[in-house]
Amino acid sequence: MYDVFFQKFNEKISLTEQEENFIRQYLTPKKLRKRQYLLQEGDICKSIALLEKGSMRSYLVDPAGQEHITAFALEGWTIGDLSSFHSELPSTQNIDALEDCELVLISKSAHDELLRTMPKYETYFRLLITDAYLALQKRTLSMISLSLDDRYKAFMESYPNIAQRVPQHMIASYMGLSPETLSRIRSRINTSK
Amino acid sequence: MYDVFFQKFNEKISLTEQEENFIRQYLTPKKLRKRQYLLQEGDICKSIALLEKGSMRSYLVDPAGQEHITAFALEGWTIGDLSSFHSELPSTQNIDALEDCELVLISKSAHDELLRTMPKYETYFRLLITDAYLALQKRTLSMISLSLDDRYKAFMESYPNIAQRVPQHMIASYMGLSPETLSRIRSRINTSK
DNA sequence: GCCTGATCTTGACCAAAATCAATAGAATTT
DNA sequence: AAATTCTATTGATTTTGGTCAAGATCAGGC
Known part of the structure; x- marks a missing residue:
């Protein structure tokens, strides 16, 4: 269980078995059926999710009622509304499953506690968000140039x-x-x- | 010296005087005249800069030779090509001064050493890049929606x-x-x- | 197995932004 | 102070992508 999660983690920061088990306590598995929501506009994003299996998307609805997909996620990718997760304010995004999915969730409180108690987790997360920033930057630059x-x-x-x-x-x-x-x-x- | 840098740092993570002085060793001041380059396409981005004073921009040149501004920076903002800084590969961006500037530089080696030795620096940097990600996301979402x-x-x-x-x-x-x-x-x- | 809905393509038309061009005002340089 | 460069606006024209509409193909549900 959580195979993909720990594989991805170890690609960034390698963990001992004890450390894996320590983190394991903070993780929650979740299954979603195709078309099922993980997050809806107005909800507070209470956890970030790593996909063990399946595919998802996040999207937002503009003032004219049109949907715009803001992100995709496949196996091994992380998804969630970081803005809402970070601020604990209602999200403007929707996240749903494009196929049946298996997820690993880290709740905000688990995340905060891991950051406080486990330096390797902070490093992992720093690298994760650095990658996310770089990918987003590539996307933005391609849009303007x-x-x-x-x-x-x-x-x-x-x-x-x-x-x-x-x-x-x-x-x-x-x-x-x-x-x-x-x-x-x-x-x-x-x-x- | 470095007043703006430490003010911004303390807004994220508060430092004791000793900690400030510890970090201080790793910082380098730099002045740029208006129109002067901090980074040119093809260079490796060897440091990230915080603006104490002045304003800067980064831009890239597309295949047709047209310039596209990718970022601005004012007092208290951080600028640099994170992609090149992180990968140590040549940058595709140019960064220059829009006004006379005073900068604080953190070199890649200083950055790496601070990450290794000082947990508060890693936390600072994690929060910095989280903010950068959120700002970029806001920009990207406004472009599509x-x-x-x-x-x-x-x-x-x-x-x-x-x-x-x-x-x-x-x-x-x-x-x-x-x-x-x-x-x-x-x-x-x-x-x- | 048929039917419905989703997906993709193509065409005609329209709206929006880019380009080209001219002008005028500000700001810098000499 | 004059000259040059930079900056912003406005108009005419062209290009590009959006919208509307129709048709074809495919997949999943009953």
Whole structure:
């Protein structure tokens, strides 16, 4: 149990068996059915989740009622609304399962206690959020500096596994495009090579 | 010396005088004239900088030769290319001074040693990068979900002090717009109220 | 196995932003 | 003080992506 979680943890900071067992007490397993919510707009995000299995997305709804996907997650990825988790204020995001999922949850109180008592956990989390920052920065820079065609190519290179598992219109939403435009980008790219 | 640096540090984690002096050894002051580079594309980002005084920007140049501003920094803000700093690979960004600046630098080796030896530094840095992540996320979400008018309003609310010190065409660049479009957004907003 | 709903593509049309161009006012430099 | 450069605005035109609509394919539910 928690195999993927500890594998990912050990990639950043290696743990002894005792340390793994210490952390284990703070973890909670959770299963979600496809389409089930982990978090809904207005909720406070009380835990961050690592996916052992399945796929998820987070999205927000704009003033005009349109959904915009803000993130995807696959096995081994972490998902949650860090803003709400950190501030303990209601979230503006929704997170739900795209497939049946198995998760590992760390509650806010467990997280805070691990930060206080276990330096390796703080290091793990610092590295985790550094990676998240770098990935987000890459996304943001591609949005301001690349053509649509290049942005799509960059997305496909960075996340080929997402493209395989997620419908195309959701990728369009993630990129801030209409599904029709993404379809046209694809046909443009395919004919030009 | 380093007043702003320690003020910002203490806002996150409070330090004793001894701790301040311990950190002080690892810091280097630097002055930059307006238009002077802190980092150029191809350089490895060897230190992160906190601005004691002045203002800076970072930008990148796209394949078509066009500049895109990726970040601004004012007094008390931290700037640098975290991607290059972290990976020790050449940067794709340029960072230069918009006004005469006074900086505090932490080199990569100083940073690594502080992380190893001083838990409070690691906590400080974790909180710093968490804030950076949250700010970047806010920016990214506004790019995919808001109208241009709302994005501009949100920018002005979040960073009124940037708008006061930075020419408008740079704000347009930061937002990924042409200067003409930003000018038209402004006139639209001004006439409608 | 059929039906419904979801997904993707393509076309026609429209709206929004980029580009090109001209102007004028500010700020720096000499 | 004059000259040069930087900055912002406005108009005309072009390009790009969004919206609306129709049709085709596929998957899952009954």
